[in-house]
Amino acid sequence: MGQQEKVATSLAGTVSEEISASLAAVDAELAHRYPGDPGTRQPVHTVYVPGDVFAPGTLRSWGDQALAALDEHAPDAASFAAVLGIPEELAGPVHDRVRAKLEREPVEDLRIDFEDGYGPRPDAEEDEAAARAARLVSEAYANGTAAPYMGIRMKCMEAGVRHRGIRTTDVFLTGLMEAGGLPEGLVLTLPKVTYPEQVTAFVRLLEAFEKAHGLDAGRLGFEIQIETSQSILAADGTAAVARMIDAAQGRATGLHYGTFDYSACVGVSAAYQASDHPAADHAKAVMQVAAAGTGVRVSDGSTNVLPVGPTDRVHEAWRLHYGLTRRALARAYYQGWDMHPGHLPTRYAAVYAFYREGLEPAAARLAAYVAKAGGDVMDEPATAKALSGYLLRGIDCGALDTAEVARLTGLTRADLDAFASPRRGDLTVTTP
Numbered sequence: 001m002g003q004q005e006k007v008a009t010s011l012a013g014t015v016s017e018e019i020s021a022s023l024a025a026v027d028a029e030l031a032h033r034y035p036g037d038p039g040t041r042q043p044v045h046t047v048y049v050p051g052d053v054f055a056p057g058t059l060r061s062w063g064d065q066a067l068a069a070l071d072e073h074a075p076d077a078a079s080f081a082a083v084l085g086i087p088e089e090l091a092g093p094v095h096d097r098v099r100a101k102l103e104r105e106p107v108e109d110l111r112i113d114f115e116d117g118y119g120p121r122p123d124a125e126e127d128e129a130a131a132r133a134a135r136l137v138s139e140a141y142a143n144g145t146a147a148p149y150m151g152i153r154m155k156c157m158e159a160g161v162r163h164r165g166i167r168t169t170d171v172f173l174t175g176l177m178e179a180g181g182l183p184e185g186l187v188l189t190l191p192k193v194t195y196p197e198q199v200t201a202f203v204r205l206l207e208a209f210e211k212a213h214g215l216d217a218g219r220l221g222f223e224i225q226i227e228t229s230q231s232i233l234a235a236d237g238t239a240a241v242a243r244m245i246d247a248a249q250g251r252a253t254g255l256h257y258g259t260f261d262y263s264a265c266v267g268v269s270a271a272y273q274a275s276d277h278p279a280a281d282h283a284k285a286v287m288q289v290a291a292a293g294t295g296v297r298v299s300d301g302s303t304n305v306l307p308v309g310p311t312d313r314v315h316e317a318w319r320l321h322y323g324l325t326r327r328a329l330a331r332a333y334y335q336g337w338d339m340h341p342g343h344l345p346t347r348y349a350a351v352y353a354f355y356r357e358g359l360e361p362a363a364a365r366l367a368a369y370v371a372k373a374g375g376d377v378m379d380e381p382a383t384a385k386a387l388s389g390y391l392l393r394g395i396d397c398g399a400l401d402t403a404e405v406a407r408l409t410g411l412t413r414a415d416l417d418a419f420a421s422p423r424r425g426d427l428t429v430t431t432p
Contacts, residue, residue, distance in 0.1 A: 033246075034293035037389070039421045041396045042297055043109035043149055044351050045338045046256070050117040051129040051152070054110075056136055059147055063106025065341035067099065069307065073314045074345075083315045084322045084346065086353050093356055098348045101398050106344055108397070109149040109335075112137070114168050115156065115191050116261075123164070130168045134175025141183040151187035153225075157198035166205055173220075177213055188222040189256065194230045196240060199247040206251065221251045223299075227258030229265050232286050242290040252296045255287045256337075259301030275301050275324055275336075284333060299335035300328040307342035318346045325350035334393060348397075355394030362387050363408035366419070370411065388419035 049058055074080035080098075081091035112133045114126065121129070133152060140146035152172050155165035169188070176182050190202050206220040224244055226232065234240035245252050262283055263273035274280065280301070287298050303324055307317035321343055328336055329350065338347055366387040391409070394400035402413055409416075 035295050036293060036421060037297075038295050039417060041148065042334055042393070044334065044397050045107075045336050045347050046109040046111050046299065047107045047147075047338050048111050048113045048117055048153070051112050051114045051126070051133055052118065052121075054112045054133060054136065056139070056145070059107050059110065059140075059145065062341040062344065063102045066102045066106060066344035069314065069342045070099065070102075070345050073307075073311045073318075080345075080349070083318055084349055084353075085319075086349065087357070090353055090356055094349055094352045097352050097398060098345055101348050102344060105147070105398075107147045109187065110147045110151075111187070111189055112150075112152045114165075115153050117153075120161075123167075126164065126168060127171055130171040131175045134172045135179060137183065138176055138179035141185070142180070146183070146185065149185040149187050150183070151185075151189065153189040153191055156190065156192035157201050158192060158194075169205065170209065173209055182215075182219065186220075187253070188220065189225055190222050191225040191258070192227050192261065193224050193244060194228045194240075195234075196243040196247040199224060199244045199252075203247070203249055203251060218250060221253040222248070223254035223256050224248070224252055225256045225258050226283065226287055227261035227265070229262070229283075232283050239286055239290055241287055245290060245294055245296055252294075254297045254299055254335075255291055256299040257284050257287065257301045259337075260304065262301075273304075275303065276327060284331070288332065297335065298333055299337070300324075300333040302337035302339050303343075304339065306340045307346075308340070314342065317342070322346040322350045326354060329354045351397055352399040355390070355397070355399035358390065359394065359400055359404070360408065362390050363405060366391070366411070367409045370409075384419050385421075388416045392416050392420055 047062065055061075070080065074083055077091045077095035080086070080095050081088065086094055114130065118126075118129075130152070137146070137150050140150065152168070154168045154172075155161040157165065173182070176186070190199070193199060202222065206222070207217070209215070210217060210219055224241075226241060231240050231244065234243070241255065245255075257275070257280065259275050259280060260273050263277060263279060264270075266279050268277055268279055284298065284300065291298050303321055305317045305320055307314045307321070325336060325347055328334075336347070338344060366384060369384045369387070391400065391405050392413075395402055395405060395413070405416070406412060411419075
């Protein structure tokens with residue numbers, strides 16, 4: 001032991017207290033605006049089905065069609081991996097997990113569409129379709145056939161369709177309440193948001209519904225769909241999307257990028273409208289920064305290239321979709337849109353390959369961090385948070401098993417949750 005150092009200070013204890021008092025409002029503002037990720041499961045995709053097409057067997061039908069596409073165009077692990085360029089050592093595990101997913105839970109998040117995918121209809125027809133959607137969603141949750149997340153996309157808050165969007169929301173939510181209440185996995189999507197005031201208006205609508213039914217304030221959240229340039233950069237030069245999150249008053253759960261409406265809005269010609277266009281990258285980067293720390297999650301858009309027709313065309317579409325999905329994952333867009341059952345095999349293949357190829361390196365880095373064991377990378381708490389979040393996302397989507405992650409890291413699910421969403425104070429690590 002060396003010589004004990006003398007500790008001396010120059011400031012009175014009141015200085016620290018006064019500084020803390022001066023920052024109390026900032027502390028409260030940080031806690032309110034930037035609570036961090038909610039720590040709940042985020043679906044890897046959202047599937048859109050028109051309101052008049054959705055039926056009791058829709059989810060199973062999508063899974064069956066996806067399995068049939070695999071059987072026809074890539075009947076085994078080797079052929080599927082060859083099409084997509086999946087490494088040989090991952091071919092079997094990815095293929096097996098994709099098939100199991102399509103059999104067990106083909107769709108993670110379903111949106112019954114009353115906007116572009118449905119179009120203008122007579123009021124009586126849309127009323128009936130919205131009421132039918134509420135009944136079918138309630139029945140699906142009751143009988144265990146629901147996707148983990150389900151809901152509707154209503155028409156937007158623009159003047160021409162505002163009344164219709166409000167009424168469809170009311171009819172759908174009222175139908176759910178009459179059928180037994182709002183399911184935990186309920187999701188609402190507000191499209192074509194251009195001004196924060198439209199978000200404020202939708203909040204007023206949800207507040208009125210909650211009061212009418214005696215629901216807890218804030219029970220109803222919603223996603224904001226970013227489809228116009230004005231939602232990224234307002235006329236005064238501010239980032240409108242950040243103001244939209246604020247206008248949602250804690251109800252915003254996601255920002256979803258609308259590939260084709262946004263591309264058209266900024267003048268991209270139809271042949272070049274895609275989620276990897278520079279205009280798309282810019283919009284999503286702004287969305288990502290605006291949402292960071294707020295608990296609002298960002299979702300990529302879709303591709304309109306469908307895997308249909310002869311095998312060579314299906315393979316081409318699969319490669320495109322797989323590449324776009326992998327690209328999005330690398331950029332921390334962990335969710336996207338799928339518009340056709342044929343997209344499901346490549347959605348899950350891309351997601352599963354992404355997590356399985358990184359499992360052992362991520363687990364080793366996290367285990368070394370916990371053991372303070374050095375290695376060739378000097379990690380810190382922020383990296384431990386990212387590593388834990390990566391492993392948790394892999395577990396939630398079915399790419400990884402809890403047991404194998406525990407074996408490689410020495411950590412329980414609770415430990416991973418604590419690292420991914422750290423609270424004040426010391427972290428206590430348990431043994432699985």
